[in-house]
Amino acid sequence: AQKVTQAQTEISVVEKEDVTLDCVYETRDTTYYLFWYKQPPSGELVFLIRRNSFDEQNEISGRYSWNFQKSTSSFNFTITASQVVDSAVYFCALSEAKVKAAGNKLTFGGGTRVLVKP
Amino acid sequence: DSGVTQTPKHLITATGQRVTLRCSPRSGDLSVYWYQQSLDQGLQFLIQYYNGEERAKGNILERFSAQQFPDLHSELNLSSLELGDSALYFCASSGRPKDGYYGYTFGSGTRLTVV
Numbered sequence: 213a214q215k216v217t218q219a220q221t222e223i224s225v226v227e228k229e230d231v232t233l234d235c236v237y238e239t240r241d242t243t244y245y246l247f248w249y250k251q252p253p254s255g256e257l258v259f260l261i262r263r264n265s266f267d268e269q270n271e272i273s274g275r276y277s278w279n280f281q282k283s284t285s286s287f288n289f290t291i292t293a294s295q296v297v298d299s300a301v302y303f304c305a306l307s308e309a310k311v312k313a314a315g316n317k318l319t320f321g322g323g324t325r326v327l328v329k330p
Numbered sequence: 331d332s333g334v335t336q337t338p339k340h341l342i343t344a345t346g347q348r349v350t351l352r353c354s355p356r357s358g359d360l361s362v363y364w365y366q367q368s369l370d371q372g373l374q375f376l377i378q379y380y381n382g383e384e385r386a387k388g389n390i391l392e393r394f395s396a397q398q399f400p401d402l403h404s405e406l407n408l409s410s411l412e413l414g415d416s417a418l419y420f421c422a423s424s425g426r427p428k429d430g431y432y433g434y435t436f437g438s439g440t441r442l443t444v445v
Contacts, residue, residue: 249436255418257436303373307434315361315424317386318434320373 214239216306216321224327225294233289233324235304241265243309246280246287247318251301260302263287264309294328301325333357334437336421342443348409351440355402355423359435361385362404363424364396367439368417379404411444418442 215238225231237246248260261271263280271278275292291298304321333356343349355362364376375388379398390396393411398404408415421437 255441256438257420259434259436315363315378315380315434317363317375317378317388318365318422319375320365322372 214241214244214306214308214319216304216319218304218321218324220324221322222325222327224329226329227296228293231291231294231298231326231328233291233302233304233326235287235289235321237285237287237304237306237321239306239308241308241310245307245309247305247307248278248287248289249303249305251303251323253300257303260289291326294326296328296330299326299328332435332437334421334423334435336419336437336440338440339438340441340443342445343411345411345413345444347411347444348407349411349442351406351408351419351421351442353404353406353421353423353437355404355421356425356435359423359425359433360402361424362398362402363422364390364404364406365420365422366417367420368414370414373420376406408442413444416442416444 217236244265246263250258268280277290279288301323303323305318307316307318335354337352360381363378366376367373376390377396378386382398393409396406418439418441420439423435425433
């Protein structure tokens, strides 16, 4: 069975501070995908990144960066120089990567609420 | 616009009632997934349909059922509603694998409030 744990339920920072969101996962699959989604107050799920388990390169996209460490089963997300617009709930998710025509479900962590104060 | 359409966006109903949530997948996608986001259970997978057939089942209550129609749209039926069924219900769709990945797109959700 798959499991995703986001131990931080809520993080509050002041604008321009960096914030790191932790994600730890469990899976028996040898290949899998990891995801991060953002859910702003409006409620929709906004896709941020997908990472394949065999690609352990860290990634940076603007103020966002991701640190994937297979040895510790972690896929952490850092927002650099946070802004008020980053206030949202962030979800880490996992799916198996076995290619099936029907596709695979996502298993989500409990989410971390980030509050960026001006 | 993600390409996945969910209707209605909001729904308020009384306990004991039955409602139907609708989802139209992104054009060309054959798989539809339903997820429930509630305050106490987080984001949970409910059920998946692929080209009209049920493919995977998660933590879906017996009072809930779903189906996917020949035009590939899907409906999630919730009956004998309880206060605890109040949640945000998401639909997602996925398509044929490309470069080893099948894609995954979420709709904007239906917010159900049971009073």
